[in-house]
Amino acid sequence: MAVTITIDPISRIEGHLKIEVTVDTVDGKLQVVDARSSGTMFRGFEQMMIGRNPYDAVYYTQRICGVCPVSHSMAASMAVEKTVGVTPPANGRVMRNLVLGANFVQSHILHFYHLAALDYIDTRGILDCAPWEPRFTTPDMIGGDMATTLVGHYVQALVMRRKAHQMGAIFGGKLPCVSTFVPGGCTAIPTAEKVNQFRALLTELRSFIDTTFIPDVQALGNAFADYYQLGAGSGNLIAYGVFETDSTGLSQLLKRGWYDGSAVQPMEPGTIREYVNSSWFSDDCGNLHPAGGLTEPAPDKPGAYSWVKSPRYLETVCEAGPLARMWINGDYQRGISAMDRLVARALETKKVADAMDGWLNELTIGQNGYTYIPVPVTMKGKGLVEAPRGALGHWVSIDNSKISRYQVITPTAWNASGRDQKSQPGPIEQALMGSPVNDPNQPVEVLRIVHSFDPCLACAVHVARPNSRSGVTIPIRIAAV
Amino acid sequence: MRLTRRDFLKAAAVFLSAAELMDLHKALAGYGAPPVIWLDGQSCSGDTVSFLNSVHYATADEVLIQKIDLKFHKTVMAMAGDFAISPVRLRSLSEGDVAAFSSQWLQQGGGLNYDLNKDQKVDMQDFALLQQRGYILVVEGAIPFGAGGRYCGVGGEMTIKDAVAYFGQYADLVLAVGTCATFGGISAGSPNPTEAKSVSASLADLKINKTVINLPGCPVHPDWLVGTIVDLIVTGKAPALDSLLRPTKYFGTQIHDHCPNLTKYQDNYKKRADNHGEGVTVGMTSCLTCHSNTDGAVKNPRKLGMTGCLFALGCRGRQTYADCPTRKWNSGGKGEYGINWCVEAGSPCHGCTEPLFPDGMSPFFTLNGPGVDD
Numbered sequence: 105m106a107v108t109i110t111i112d113p114i115s116r117i118e119g120h121l122k123i124e125v126t127v128d129t130v131d132g133k134l135q136v137v138d139a140r141s142s143g144t145m146f147r148g149f150e151q152m153m154i155g156r157n158p159y160d161a162v163y164y165t166q167r168i169c170g171v172c173p174v175s176h177s178m179a180a181s182m183a184v185e186k187t188v189g190v191t192p193p194a195n196g197r198v199m200r201n202l203v204l205g206a207n208f209v210q211s212h213i214l215h216f217y218h219l220a221a222l223d224y225i226d227t228r229g230i231l232d233c234a235p236w237e238p239r240f241t242t243p244d245m246i247g248g249d250m251a252t253t254l255v256g257h258y259v260q261a262l263v264m265r266r267k268a269h270q271m272g273a274i275f276g277g278k279l280p281c282v283s284t285f286v287p288g289g290c291t292a293i294p295t296a297e298k299v300n301q302f303r304a305l306l307t308e309l310r311s312f313i314d315t316t317f318i319p320d321v322q323a324l325g326n327a328f329a330d331y332y333q334l335g336a337g338s339g340n341l342i343a344y345g346v347f348e349t350d351s352t353g354l355s356q357l358l359k360r361g362w363y364d365g366s367a368v369q370p371m372e373p374g375t376i377r378e379y380v381n382s383s384w385f386s387d388d389c390g391n392l393h394p395a396g397g398l399t400e401p402a403p404d405k406p407g408a409y410s411w412v413k414s415p416r417y418l419e420t421v422c423e424a425g426p427l428a429r430m431w432i433n434g435d436y437q438r439g440i441s442a443m444d445r446l447v448a449r450a451l452e453t454k455k456v457a458d459a460m461d462g463w464l465n466e467l468t469i470g471q472n473g474y475t476y477i478p479v480p481v482t483m484k485g486k487g488l489v490e491a492p493r494g495a496l497g498h499w500v501s502i503d504n505s506k507i508s509r510y511q512v513i514t515p516t517a518w519n520a521s522g523r524d525q526k527s528q529p530g531p532i533e534q535a536l537m538g539s540p541v542n543d544p545n546q547p548v549e550v551l552r553i554v555h556s557f558d559p560c561l562a563c564a565v566h567v568a569r570p571n572s573r574s575g576v577t578i579p580i581r582i583a584a585v
Numbered sequence: 586m587r588l589t590r591r592d593f594l595k596a597a598a599v600f601l602s603a604a605e606l607m608d609l610h611k612a613l614a615g616y617g618a619p620p621v622i623w624l625d626g627q628s629c630s631g632d633t634v635s636f637l638n639s640v641h642y643a644t645a646d647e648v649l650i651q652k653i654d655l656k657f658h659k660t661v662m663a664m665a666g667d668f669a670i671s672p673v674r675l676r677s678l679s680e681g682d683v684a685a686f687s688s689q690w691l692q693q694g695g696g697l698n699y700d701l702n703k704d705q706k707v708d709m710q711d712f713a714l715l716q717q718r719g720y721i722l723v724v725e726g727a728i729p730f731g732a733g734g735r736y737c738g739v740g741g742e743m744t745i746k747d748a749v750a751y752f753g754q755y756a757d758l759v760l761a762v763g764t765c766a767t768f769g770g771i772s773a774g775s776p777n778p779t780e781a782k783s784v785s786a787s788l789a790d791l792k793i794n795k796t797v798i799n800l801p802g803c804p805v806h807p808d809w810l811v812g813t814i815v816d817l818i819v820t821g822k823a824p825a826l827d828s829l830l831r832p833t834k835y836f837g838t839q840i841h842d843h844c845p846n847l848t849k850y851q852d853n854y855k856k857r858a859d860n861h862g863e864g865v866t867v868g869m870t871s872c873l874t875c876h877s878n879t880d881g882a883v884k885n886p887r888k889l890g891m892t893g894c895l896f897a898l899g900c901r902g903r904q905t906y907a908d909c910p911t912r913k914w915n916s917g918g919k920g921e922y923g924i925n926w927c928v929e930a931g932s933p934c935h936g937c938t939e940p941l942f943p944d945g946m947s948p949f950f951t952l953n954g955p956g957v958d959d
Contacts, residue, residue, distance in 0.1 A: 171631075171634055270638075277926060
């Protein structure tokens with residue numbers, strides 16, 4: 105008999121996520137035959153942005169996500185710069201890249217050790233206290249010396265990710281939530297002392313990435329080789345690109361592109377559409393480009409089950425994230441799976457951190473990184489960038505020097521979206537289908553696949569409503585209190 | 586053999602300095618670990634991420650392993666799933682389903698930790714037993730009251746509003762962490778589409794009378810949070826608070842009064858008095874024209890990306906109480922102050938620790954361009 109397993113909340117992510125999977129016996133084995141993801145928190149940023157000063161968007165939208173605020177401030181700054189055609193001075197571009205790079209490094213370390221790894225390690229006997237107890241424990245989990253080593257690295261990684269934030273604060277003012285990004289560049293001024301401080305921390309982090317992080321991820325991949333075959337998802341990948349390496353904006357460390365399942369193609373943002381066929385929004389909100397996007401809740405809409413809209417590129421279901429970026433850039437094309445996502449994320453950390461060392465040399469000491477840009481009176485623009493967890497876009501309209509429309513498509517909207525106008529499930533839903541579930545009471549396979557996407561729900565989801573789905577459900581108890 | 590926290594130190598020892606280890610041992614011998622329940626309302630998790638940056642008073646792992654017993658925290662906890670199985674949900678299952686599930690679940694071992702009344706079920710009755718031990722409730726994020734609270738769920742059928750009502754009534758003490766939790770903050774920004782409220786306002790609405798400590802900041806500074814927790818453990822009572830329930834230890838001074846650019850600011854006032862005659866005193870509305878001159882007459886050109894006083898660029902340091910100028914942000918070690926802060930990095934203070942943030946503090950920048958008069 106098919107049973108539905110509800111995991112709510114999915115922990116060790118940013119934001120509020122619920123996953124429901126239907127499990128049934130196929131060829132004598134239990135596996136996922138249906139999957140639905142939905143979020144349970146709504147703040148209404150689209151409404152709150154209207155009427156605000158366009159410069160405030162850089163700071164307001166950072167608070168969409170405390171894990172990737174730097175990417176939001178970058179997107180909001182770039183939306184103005186790209187539209188009015190003013191390029192920040194080289195120092196501004198480089199300092200912003202360094203701060204964003206620092207946050208990539210901290211986010212990727214945080215994801216592997218503190219969010220994902222606990223799905224694979226049996227920490228009993230090592231971490232016998234809350235918040236690491238209670239926990240799922242399945243026979244396939246790593247135990248023994250390797251578990252002890254990885255828990256040691258879990259503690260060390262807390263220090264390293266803290267140092268990555270400290271490094272970013274040198275040109276960002278503070279982290280999380282930077283204070284130096286503005287349309288026109290960066291308000292900080294590099295000094296020789298700051299560059300030295302930055303490089304010292306970066307050197308330490310690069311050593312950790314090379315000698316600990318990457319070997320740990322590879323060892324995990326060897327121990328869980330079957331996860332190279334699980335969680336494939338949609339097979340299409342999208343990246344907006346990030347880290348402009350010169351003032352033309354045409355050259356990026358991680359390139360823009362779209363992978364259609366067989367070849368990497370150019371990506372034309374004008375063809376992005378958001379669908380609402382499975383979302384609790386009125387039909388008028390569907391099939392729109394985000395520059396003209398609408399958000400009208402319709403909580404009783406028949407057939408809908410999610411508050412996440414479904415962004416699609418040329419009507420294809422696309423996955424965003426480090427694997428998409430590394431694949432499109434030609435740096436990693438081994439395969440698309442839960443484990444490939446973890447490996448690509450670690451290798452991307454190295455690529456970014458290594459590049460940062462070179463960027464430090466491009467800074468002109470004592471020179472500022474800011475060009476004055478007046479607040480535009482009327483403007484329609486977009487800022488496309490990458491968050492650590494994937495493609496991030498801000499689409500903004502300005503009238504009478506005030507924001508008149510603001511639409512954000514987050515990486516997790518791509519990854520956690522539901523069925524679209526062609527009934528195609530979203531990437532996480534597709535990745536879950538066919539996954540084995542050896543013990544419905546401990547669906548660790550589901551958690552491993554969901555966590556491989558590094559979901560970040562605060563901004564992807566819209567509004568909650570009570571679960572009214574019928575059928576047998578198994579609430580996974582968290583014996584938390 | 587199951588290891589204790591003390592044994593964990595051995596595993597951690599490889600990565601900690603001798604001094605850090607000594608601190609850990611001291612903490613171990615100290616005051617025990619009060620249970621903490623950390624609820625996440627309408628937040629961006631920025632306060633959690635900031636907490637992970639803690640090092641000045643104690644690192645995040647020291648706090649988690651040595652100082653507190655963190656029973657629930659969505660972002661760091663190992664377990665997933667319903668943490669509060671509502672009676673509604675349990676009733677929707679047949680007794681057979683529940684029995685089958687409970688026995689299967691309890692055989693796994695982990696869940697038994699919280700079966701405090703040994704009735705082979707982990708439910709609200711176990712929670713009631715836990716609450717007799719006393720605990721600290723930490724709330725990050727605002728509490729939406731619109732749509733019956735359904736704008737934010739925390740698991741199962743429970744909304745954050747329900748959770749604050751339930752866990753709030755039994756808590757020894759409530760820590761509101763970050764400006765959304767303390768004053769509504771970004772989540773309650775105009776037009777406040779979800780009717781988001783602060784923790785204090787929510788508890789008042791719910792007729793729950795509790796000691797609340799407000800630790801604002803967008804995000805909260807890790808020292809404000811960890812320092813307060815450590816003080817609570819050591820003294821066993823709430824610290825001195827200002828009228829907005831903020832510890833005066835961290836929020837007792839104005840940003841402006843300790844700003845490294847204060848002298849430049851005062852020079853500008855003097856210049857204003859020289860230009861415009863008597864009767865001009867510090868504290869009055871500033872003369873933006875004087876501040877924006879770039880001809881060398883004032884030391885304060887009105888342009889970003891330069892050193893100097895940022896008042897004319899929108900700095901809210903005169904309206905904002907916090908110790909950022911001395912404490913700074915993103916410390917690198919025990920007892921060390923931070924590496925930078927907003928104003929030092931050339932960005933005006935946005936007043937993020939104040940109830941007026943964000944609407945009353947915006948626009949965050951006043952930009953008239955280089956050398957352009959008001």
